[in-house]
Amino acid sequence: MTFDASHPEVLDAVRRALAEDIGAGDITTELCVPADASAQGRFIAREPMTVAGVELLPVIFDSVPVGQAGSLRRVGNPPPAACEVHLCHKSGARLQAGDEIARVHGPARALLTAERTALNFLQRLSGVATLASAYARAVEGTGCRVLDTRKTTPGLRQLEKMAAAAGGVTNHRTGLFDAVLIKNNHIEAAGGVRAALERVREAPAGMKVEIEVRTRAELDEALACGAQHLLLDNLTPAEAREWIGYIAGRATVELSGGITLATARAYAEAGADFLSSGAITHSAPAVDINFRLELQQR
16 A cells, blocks of 8 residues: 555544634644744654655645644645645655655745644554564564554544555555455354355455464364365464474465564464464554744844
8 A cells, every 4th residue: 555645534634623622723833933934844753663654745735824822724735835745755765864755935824733633643644554564574584474453543444544655554445345354253253163154255256364273173074164264363483483384375364363563573483374464553653753834044
């Protein structure tokens, strides 16, 4: 999934974030800063990171009201830009402390009003990309790929999955609609592994079907029913190696449950095709990015 700042869900997230912060207007800026003041702002990395979300900056800065309090410009369809944004890097770039991420020129009021929203997106999404990159590097050379999950911030899934992909992991399903993933509660509700797999034969052609198995009996039943993608949860690396040896290539294997940066390589070396980690999105710490404003001479 590439970083697409024009995606409807992304534009809506930007609109909601700006509206939440600005409300009826940026009172402090309007009182302190002359309406005709111009400025330059620079986004600077203050620690090593994999950056993500920079493509949102033109959308954010072109969507703030200029000159006085008022309604936000329509995100994604702004009038001629009041701010000029120069991106020094694209999402996925690996940066060091002190690297410049982007510059923006325009009305000082607009830059100050959009500052926090821009930083919130950049710091959060770059945090996801940075953690994703660490997971991807942890399994390099094993042939195993790391997957993200649906454990995302409500309303920000599209953005967080774009950030995860920018960091080098593979996006798992986007939601409940684009793949079949039969987990233990589905098996219970369906009446067993065979019953669940029989029911999903009605899934649209070409849609991926994956099933979680918890016991050797469930595993044998799933393989006998032709399951091609298996999810094994909460195994130790040694247990995973044993199970994968038993499966012997009859299905692809995803491992999940408690996989950390410290253990990811051991799980990958157990022979898994995929590892999935919810931590990439639900536990990624925000990175440190600074916004430095400089007034321009009139």
